[in-house]
Amino acid sequence: MLSVFQSEQTELLKLLYDRIYIPASELAEYAKHGAEALIRELLDNGFVVVCELNQIEKEEAKRISEKIAALPLTKDKIAQNHYPEAEAMVLASRAELEKPEILLDERAAREVAKARGLSVIGFAGLLIRVCKAQQLTPEEVREIMLKCVSLGTHYAQEFIENIYRQLQEERHEP
Amino acid sequence: MNHKITAHEPEEELLSSAEEAFQDAEESQKRWELWEQKHRLKSVRIEVPQAEYAVLQDLAQQQGKTVAQFIQTILVGALPALMSPSQMQPRMQ
Numbered sequence: 001m002l003s004v005f006q007s008e009q010t011e012l013l014k015l016l017y018d019r020i021y022i023p024a025s026e027l028a029e030y031a032k033h034g035a036e037a038l039i040r041e042l043l044d045n046g047f048v049v050v051c052e053l054n055q056i057e058k059e060e061a062k063r064i065s066e067k068i069a070a071l072p073l074t075k076d077k078i079a080q081n082h083y084p085e086a087e088a089m090v091l092a093s094r095a096e097l098e099k100p101e102i103l104l105d106e107r108a109a110r111e112v113a114k115a116r117g118l119s120v121i122g123f124a125g126l127l128i129r130v131c132k133a134q135q136l137t138p139e140e141v142r143e144i145m146l147k148c149v150s151l152g153t154h155y156a157q158e159f160i161e162n163i164y165r166q167l168q169e170e171r172h173e174p
Numbered sequence: 175m176n177h178k179i180t181a182h183e184p185e186e187e188l189l190s191s192a193e194e195a196f197q198d199a200e201e202s203q204k205r206w207e208l209w210e211q212k213h214r215l216k217s218v219r220i221e222v223p224q225a226e227y228a229v230l231q232d233l234a235q236q237q238g239k240t241v242a243q244f245i246q247t248i249l250v251g252a253l254p255a256l257m258s259p260s261q262m263q264p265r266m267q
Binding site: 044122 | 181187191197206
């Protein structure tokens with residue numbers, strides 16, 4: 001979600017999703033990154049809903065955060081720093097949410113989420129979906145990702161260019 | 175917007191495979207299509223003027239719905255006023 005906020009694309013989420021559920025611990029994470037006002041706005045209009053985890057779920061989230069921290073894909077070995085993503089995974093496993101998608105860009109967290117059978121999508125995947133639905137052009141996808149990079153998100157240049165090229169090629173296919 | 179949103183932590187390795195990003199998008203699209211089939215739904219994209227959107231947002235919020243859910247309720251609810259049940263029935267099979 002940070003990339004969504006950085007690139008000012010919250011409307012894009014509304015094209016794809018009816019509602020976004022976040023665990024309570026994510027609120028502090030957004031505040032840490034300066035997105036408190038934006039998330040508050042989405043909470044106020046009902047698009048984002050905060051869910052509290054029960055004690056058993058919190059314990060499960062703690063185990064998941066330890067698993068993420070132990071992976072070689074992350075240099076951050078402090079499990080607590082992965083706790084918000086872990087809580088999101090536990091939340092996404094709730095039966096009443098009918099197998100939602102979980103939005104994750106961090107490779108270690110993605111790997112753990114996939115191993116748990118969750119449906120994962122990254123920010124680039126969202127942009128590609130919207131582009132294929134002709135709601136964004138390949139140029140706009142590139143521009144949005146570059147904006148995130150300019151604000152410090154470390155998407156690789158090659159990653160962005162590969163996505164842009166492939167979207168362009170698909171656009172010109174008969 | 176005048177918000178300064180800081181980035182993901184630099185020690186976090188982010189998705190960097192375009193192939194995986196396209197796979198994310200493709201699987202997401204398939205999940206969406208299956209969900210529509212399961213719930214017998216069909217997506218419709220509509221544009222509404224911004225001013226009216228704000229009103230719809232307020233009304234939807236009062237009912238604990240999203241704008242899309244609220245518009246869906248209005249449109250489906252309005253059908254009997256536009257067409258009699260006997261006329262609608264053959265089209266709803």
